[in-house]
Amino acid sequence: MNRAARTILAVALLALPLSGCWSKIELNDRSFITSAYLDLGERQGEIMLTVGSPLPNRLGSIGNTESTAQQGKSYTSVTASAHTIPEALDKIQNDLTRKLTWGQTRAVVVSADYATQVGLQDVLEWAARNPSFPFRTFVFVSEGDARDVMELTPVYERAPAEVLRKYGNRKFVGQTTIKDLAVATASGVGTSVPLLRTGKKPLISENNKISPWTGISGAAMIQDLHMKGRLGISEAKVISWAEGNLAGPMYDVLSGQEKFDYKLNRLKASISPVVTSAGDIICRIRLSAEATLESAVSPRDVTDSAELHKLEGQMNAAIVADMQNALENSQKASADILELGRRLEWRYPRFWSRIKNSWANVYTKDVRFKIKADIRVTHLDGENQPLWTIREVKSK
Structure with a gap:
C-alpha cells in the first residue's frame, strides 16, 4: 500500500464516527x-x-x-x-x-x-x-x-x-x-x-x-x-459540616430579644475516635470557621472586644448544642450518620473486626462524644452599630 492509499484510508477511518449514531x-x-x-x-x-x-x-x-x-x-x-x-x-x-x-x-x-x-x-x-x-x-x-x-x-x-x-x-x-x-x-x-x-x-x-x-x-x-x-435544618447542617460536606451557611443565634446572623466561611472539621484501654469509644469532634456578622439586632456595641468575645461564645455554644442534639438523636435511632465506624476500622482494625457485626448496638450504647467549636468573627461587614442607633451630637 503506497503512501497516498494509506492517507486516504486514515481519513476514511477518522470520518467514520461522523457518519451517524452507532x-x-x-x-x-x-x-x-x-x-x-x-x-x-x-x-x-x-x-x-x-x-x-x-x-x-x-x-x-x-x-x-x-x-x-x-x-x-x-x-x-x-x-x-x-x-x-x-x-x-x-x-x-x-x-x-x-x-x-x-x-x-x-x-x-x-x-x-x-x-x-x-x-x-x-x-x-x-x-x-x-x-x-x-x-x-x-x-x-x-x-x-x-x-x-x-x-x-x-x-x-x-x-x-x-x-x-x-x-x-x-x-x-x-x-x-x-x-x-x-x-x-x-x-x-x-x-x-x-x-x-x-x-x-x-x-x-x-x-x-x-x-x-x-x-x-x-x-x-x-x-x-x-x-x-x-x-432539623440546624442539626443537618452541623452533621454535614463535620463531614466536610457543607458550603458557606448562614447561622442565626437568638439571645432573649437579640438576634445575630452570621455567614460562615472556611469551614473545617475533624472527627477523631479513640478507643481507651478499658474498651470505651470516645469520639472527639472539632468544628472551626470564620464568621461574618451579617446582622445584629441588639443594643450591644459589637466593636467592643469584650462584647465580640461574648458573641463568639454564644455562637460556639449554639453550634455545640446543635451537634449534641443531632448525635443524641442519631444514637436513639441507632444510625451512625457520621460514619464513625469507617474511622474506627481505619484506626483500630482489630477492634472493629470484633464489634462490626453489632455496631448499631455499640454505637447506641457505648460511644461518647466530646464536641468543641471554634468560631471567630473576623469581619463585621461594615455594621459597627445599627444606623438607627446613631444620634446627632448637638454642638454646645
Whole structure:
C-alpha cells in the first residue's frame, strides 16, 4: 500500500464516527429519564415508580413564552405500580413510543414511608445492574409522596430534575449520591440524606396562583439502608459540616430579644475516635470557621472586644448544642450518620473486626462524644452599630 492509499484510508477511518449514531437505538427514538420517584405501591408488596423526562417536541419553544403556554410544559412524568422496579419500568415502557434511558438521571427521590418500610436496597440493586445509571445521581427523601415532588414549580429552572440537581450541588444540608449510599452500606455504617418537604403557596411567576413548591426541611438518618429518623435544618447542617460536606451557611443565634446572623466561611472539621484501654469509644469532634456578622439586632456595641468575645461564645455554644442534639438523636435511632465506624476500622482494625457485626448496638450504647467549636468573627461587614442607633451630637 503506497503512501497516498494509506492517507486516504486514515481519513476514511477518522470520518467514520461522523457518519451517524452507532448505537442500536437512534437518538430520536430515546427518552432520557432525568429524575425518578419511589413510593409505596397501590397494593401490598408493590412499589410505585414515577419517571420524569423532557419532551423533545416542546424543547424548541422554551424561549417563546406564548408558544410554551399554549403547548404546555416541556417535561412530563409517567407512573406505574408493580412488585419490582424493573417490572414497573417495563409497564411504563410499554406505553411509550421512545426507549427509556438512564444516562442523564440527575436525582432519585424516595418517600419517607418507602425508605422506612421497604428501604433503599432496591434502589442500589437497580442502579448497580444498569451500567448507564450515573452513580453521581443525587438521592433525596421526601416527607410526603415522592411523586408529589415531580409536581413542583421550577421557577428558576426548566424542569424539576434541574431543581433537584441544583439542591444537591448547593450543599445546603450536604449532599448524598448513589455512590455514597453504596459505600456506607458496604462499610456497615449509616449516612444522612437531604429531606424534602412539598407544599403549596402563591407564586408571582405563576400569576399568584397557588402552586406546588418543594424545599429542603432537614435530613433523613439512614442505617442499613432504612430511614431511622429525621434531623432539623440546624442539626443537618452541623452533621454535614463535620463531614466536610457543607458550603458557606448562614447561622442565626437568638439571645432573649437579640438576634445575630452570621455567614460562615472556611469551614473545617475533624472527627477523631479513640478507643481507651478499658474498651470505651470516645469520639472527639472539632468544628472551626470564620464568621461574618451579617446582622445584629441588639443594643450591644459589637466593636467592643469584650462584647465580640461574648458573641463568639454564644455562637460556639449554639453550634455545640446543635451537634449534641443531632448525635443524641442519631444514637436513639441507632444510625451512625457520621460514619464513625469507617474511622474506627481505619484506626483500630482489630477492634472493629470484633464489634462490626453489632455496631448499631455499640454505637447506641457505648460511644461518647466530646464536641468543641471554634468560631471567630473576623469581619463585621461594615455594621459597627445599627444606623438607627446613631444620634446627632448637638454642638454646645
